[in-house]
Amino acid sequence: MTEIINDRNIDRRGFVSGCARVLGAVGLGGLASALALRKGRAVDEVWQIEPDRCIACDKCQTHCVLDVSAVKCVQCFALCGYCDVCTGYFPTKYDALDTGAENQLCPTGAITRKFIDRNGPTRYFEYTIDESLCIACGKCVTGCRLMNGSLYLQVRHDRCLNCNECSIAVACPTQAFRRVPASRPNLLGRAAHEAQEALARRGVAAGRVPCLPSARSETAGMSAARSCPRQAWAWHPAGPLRKPGAPAEARQA
Amino acid sequence: MKTFPALLALLLVAVAAEAVCAAGLIPTPEFAGHPIPTAEHPDPVARLPLRDWLDVAAMAGGIALASYFALRRRTRRGLFLLAVVSLVWLGFWRKGCICPIGAIQNVTLALFDRSYAVPAAAVVMFVLPLLATLFFGRTFCAAVCPLGAVQELAAVRPIRVPVWLDHALGLLAYVYLGAAVLFAATGSAFVICRYDPFVGLFRLSAGLNMLILSGALLVLGMFVGRPYCRYLCPYGAILGWLAHLSRRHVRIPPEECIQCRLCEESCPYGAIREPTVTPPAGKLRRGRRRLVVALGLLPVLIAAGAMLGRRLQAPLASVHPTVQLAERLWLESRGLVEGSTEASEAFRNSGRPPESLYAEARTLSHRIGLAGGWLGAWVGLVFGGKLIHLAIRRRRTGYQPDPARCVACGRCFWYCPGEQARRGWIAGIAQKSAATTNEPLGG
Numbered sequence: 104m105t106e107i108i109n110d111r112n113i114d115r116r117g118f119v120s121g122c123a124r125v126l127g128a129v130g131l132g133g134l135a136s137a138l139a140l141r142k143g144r145a146v147d148e149v150w151q152i153e154p155d156r157c158i159a160c161d162k163c164q165t166h167c168v169l170d171v172s173a174v175k176c177v178q179c180f181a182l183c184g185y186c187d188v189c190t191g192y193f194p195t196k197y198d199a200l201d202t203g204a205e206n207q208l209c210p211t212g213a214i215t216r217k218f219i220d221r222n223g224p225t226r227y228f229e230y231t232i233d234e235s236l237c238i239a240c241g242k243c244v245t246g247c248r249l250m251n252g253s254l255y256l257q258v259r260h261d262r263c264l265n266c267n268e269c270s271i272a273v274a275c276p277t278q279a280f281r282r283v284p285a286s287r288p289n290l291l292g293r294a295a296h297e298a299q300e301a302l303a304r305r306g307v308a309a310g311r312v313p314c315l316p317s318a319r320s321e322t323a324g325m326s327a328a329r330s331c332p333r334q335a336w337a338w339h340p341a342g343p344l345r346k347p348g349a350p351a352e353a354r355q356a
Numbered sequence: 357m358k359t360f361p362a363l364l365a366l367l368l369v370a371v372a373a374e375a376v377c378a379a380g381l382i383p384t385p386e387f388a389g390h391p392i393p394t395a396e397h398p399d400p401v402a403r404l405p406l407r408d409w410l411d412v413a414a415m416a417g418g419i420a421l422a423s424y425f426a427l428r429r430r431t432r433r434g435l436f437l438l439a440v441v442s443l444v445w446l447g448f449w450r451k452g453c454i455c456p457i458g459a460i461q462n463v464t465l466a467l468f469d470r471s472y473a474v475p476a477a478a479v480v481m482f483v484l485p486l487l488a489t490l491f492f493g494r495t496f497c498a499a500v501c502p503l504g505a506v507q508e509l510a511a512v513r514p515i516r517v518p519v520w521l522d523h524a525l526g527l528l529a530y531v532y533l534g535a536a537v538l539f540a541a542t543g544s545a546f547v548i549c550r551y552d553p554f555v556g557l558f559r560l561s562a563g564l565n566m567l568i569l570s571g572a573l574l575v576l577g578m579f580v581g582r583p584y585c586r587y588l589c590p591y592g593a594i595l596g597w598l599a600h601l602s603r604r605h606v607r608i609p610p611e612e613c614i615q616c617r618l619c620e621e622s623c624p625y626g627a628i629r630e631p632t633v634t635p636p637a638g639k640l641r642r643g644r645r646r647l648v649v650a651l652g653l654l655p656v657l658i659a660a661g662a663m664l665g666r667r668l669q670a671p672l673a674s675v676h677p678t679v680q681l682a683e684r685l686w687l688e689s690r691g692l693v694e695g696s697t698e699a700s701e702a703f704r705n706s707g708r709p710p711e712s713l714y715a716e717a718r719t720l721s722h723r724i725g726l727a728g729g730w731l732g733a734w735v736g737l738v739f740g741g742k743l744i745h746l747a748i749r750r751r752r753t754g755y756q757p758d759p760a761r762c763v764a765c766g767r768c769f770w771y772c773p774g775e776q777a778r779r780g781w782i783a784g785i786a787q788k789s790a791a792t793t794n795e796p797l798g799g
Contacts (some may be wrong), residue, residue, distance in 0.1 A: 158705075
């Protein structure tokens with residue numbers, strides 16, 4: 104043995120450190136493969152807001168590392184009442200039910216109000232968010248919650264930098280921010296989810312909607328998402344995911 | 357026709373989800389000529405993995421190139437240019453996230469929380485520089501890490517930090533590493549990311565406190581080379597540890613050291629160790645006694661650290677948001693604080709009984725307290741290990757960089773007359789040894 108070592112010009116110290124090196128390399132490789140090959144776990148994750156936990160404070164607007172937050176307001180049309188007097192659009196004191204800036208709750212005028220239909224004296228309007236203007240202040244979300252609560256905040260994944268420690272998540276007072284798998288990157292509140300399902304059922308009955316959300320089961324990952332042209336379908340957080348580190352009972356409560 | 361919407365409304369009441377009606381919501385009307393739209397959601401699926409793997413590939417390429425520049429070509433210019441490229445790519449373009457330093461926490465959380473899905477790219481990013489360090493020394497720090505690169509560029513007038521201070525401050529990184537692992541393992545926070553001093557610079561946006569810290573570190577970095585890398589970086593602590601085992605790492609003279617001492621002053625990071633002389637017998641004996649004392653002290657330090665760490669339960673646990681909320685609620689319910697916070701208000705509105713939150717916070721707090729004991733033991737181990745390390749006598753025949761402290765920046769190459777002779781800038785010095793060996797670049 105000594106001769107072999109001498110032949111290769113290695114002293115004892117070199118031999119020991121060589122062994123340690125090989126052990127270290129094997130250990131690191133083992134750790135990496137154990138984590139990466141953990142069953143069904145090696146997926147990418149993105150940050151998302153759980154709408155039912157969100158209280159629409161203005162932390163999303165102010166704490167994102169981007170100049171204009173990656174969070175935007177989203178309209179769940181299936182839950183929207185198409186109200187004439189929309190509490191998400193108009194402040195509690197308005198001069199007239201028109202689109203004048205002084206009559207809008209949104210500080211940037213990001214909500215467009217479009218007349219759709221009337222039923223006698225009742226008029227129906229559709230409210231759409233112009234995301235290029237939305238700053239995620241959440242004013243319309245709190246306003247809308249007086250009625251149906253169809254407006255909610257979501258992280259926009261084309262904008263989000265996917266920071267390892269999301270600055271908004273740190274500031275979020277209700278721990279509504281959490282990591283979700285990138286294959287199911289959006290979350291819906293319970294009411295919105297049910298309204299969405301009801302709408303889809305009606306659509307299928309009328310032969311309009313090409314696929315049902317149930318086609319995207321919990322385990323159906325990207326393939327189901329791709330096969331469904333209405334990618335808009337978001338996912339209700341009743342599944343097995345939870346915020347990292349939060350004990351299980353926190354979720355059930 | 358007028359009755360049509362009314363009929364539709366009736367139909368809707370009949371078929372709409374129960375909850376919609378039960379909650380007293382305004383039913384969504386159904387319009388004859390206007391289908392209810394669905395919001396568009398931008399999809400991260402197609403974009404994320406490709407971008408992440410591109411980063412991993414860039415990092416692997418960067419480490420390979422840095423190792424080649426540092427060990428084979430021995431060129432400071434190449435390393436410097438590579439550092440600038442890394443700074444632009446991994447720093448400013450990719451906004452410095454995710455990086456191997458932060459990936460420590462992802463890996464830790466994945467080890468302790470089985471429900472956490474760690475991204476494969478984060479694991480690879482964590483392991484890659486460690487593996488490279490096992491074989492080539494800290495070449496990742498030299499020119500790939502964007503945090504290192506920005507400090508490398510900032511180090512314009514570095515002064516020499518006294519050796520004792522350098523050793524003492526170097527322990528901070530281990531303490532920081534232990535704390536970061538503790539907070540990640542208990543799901544409290546990713547402190548490395550939260551207090552990453554340069555990520556705000558890469559994103560050109562930061563809070564005031566981080567801006568002050570970032571600016572202070574950069575100004576300090578002009579005079580004290582790489583303050584974050586040497587005294588705070590938790591990943592650097594691991595790398596330094598592994599670099600001791602590295603198969604090849606940067607060495608200053610390409611051949612034999614002529615002990616001209618020119619390189620000693622050139623290192624801004626205090627990583628160059630002078631040759632040792634055999635001490636007289638009395639000093640040897642004293643050194644041996646010191647080693648025995650240090651070895652005996654190690655278990656004492658670990659035990660003391662564990663006991664002290666156990667007492668840190670309250671401050672450590674208060675980092676966890678759930679514990680914070682529980683404390684706040686308790687104080688409010690006892691009337692010890694006035695008013696309420698958004699968090700406590702939201703909790704009351706959620707209808708969850710406070711007792712369940714208190715119980716959860718107690719469990720968490722207990723777990724964090726136990727982890728605090730481990731953290732204390734770790735700090736004790738680090739201190740004891742340092743004492744042993746200092747007590748061990750080493751033999752060095754020439755001026756050599758300490759593999760743990762050397763970040764392979766390549767500054768010392770220029771100063772070595774042997775290197776200058778190798779490049780043919782001067783003649784004479786290394787000719788004798790050049791005749792005896794065929795490979796002048798031996799690691």
